[in-house]
Amino acid sequence: MESEFYEKDKLLIFKITDEIDDHTVQMIRRRADYEMERYMPKRVIFDFDSVTFMDSAGIGLLIGRYKFANMIGAKLEITNLTGSVRRIFDMSGILKLIPVC
Amino acid sequence: MKEVFDNEMKLEFISKSSNEAFARLSVAAFASQLDPTIEELADIKTAVSEAVTNSIIHGYDKKQGIVKIVSRLKGNEIIIEISDKGKGIENVDVAKEPLYTTKPNLERSGMGFTIMESFMDKMEVESIIGLGTKVTMSKIIKPKIEEDEEEFKMLTTNS
Helix, strand or coil, rough: EEEEEECCEEEEEEEECCCCCCCCCHHHHHHHHHHHHCCCEEEEECCCCCCEEECCCCHHHCCCCCCCHHHHCEEEEECEEEEEEEEHHHHHHHHHHHCCC | CCCCEEEEEEEEEEEEHHHHHHHHHHHHHHHHHHCCCCHHHHHHHHHHHHHHHHHHHHHHCCCCEEEEHHHHHEECCCCCCEECCCCCCCCCCHHHHHCCCCHHHCCCCCCHHHHHHHHHEEEEEEECCEEEEEEEEEEECCCCCHHHHHHHHHHHHHC
């Protein structure tokens, strides 16, 4: 996973570059929470452009990060959902909670 | 009478989450003999990933055990059995309900069985408390030749 913080906009972008399953979410979760706490952003975007595989662990990950972002007063968004990743997001109903940008 | 299959593979591995990618990629490689589309292959990989995760997280909890996969090809159908000798599921019908999870604190979504059911054509769960769980799923890979034939027919009728 790559991340970039834009100080001016208080924007933190996470670009996920791994396949997302129960194993990889553990690392993604730790790193995302650590960086959100460190930068205290107002807006957090998860970019799925480079994600070639995702199972339901990705939904659990996003629900958890949504709660964490709320806790620190940040707004969470997701972007670049395609193919089977998109289908799992659609099935989950999570898009009612987290906006796609 | 024993059913006849065109091909069969068996895979056994320790219940470590680092094996999830290995498991789904192995089944996908086996399934590729049926010439699936990228989407069909993604369906199979996702369903396998869900079943294997269930065995590791729920079946064996934090204990170490063996997850077994048997996959068979019959005509244009792939049949995949994923089993563990873990603690078993108390009520399969409840476990299959969308968003049901016994581990919400671990950020589980409760979508596993729902994904298996909707990404595969058939899905069955057999479970005995204390003995383990077996998930059997199958999917028909639509033959690509028919599309070519249709295209051929279209081309010939047009000319």
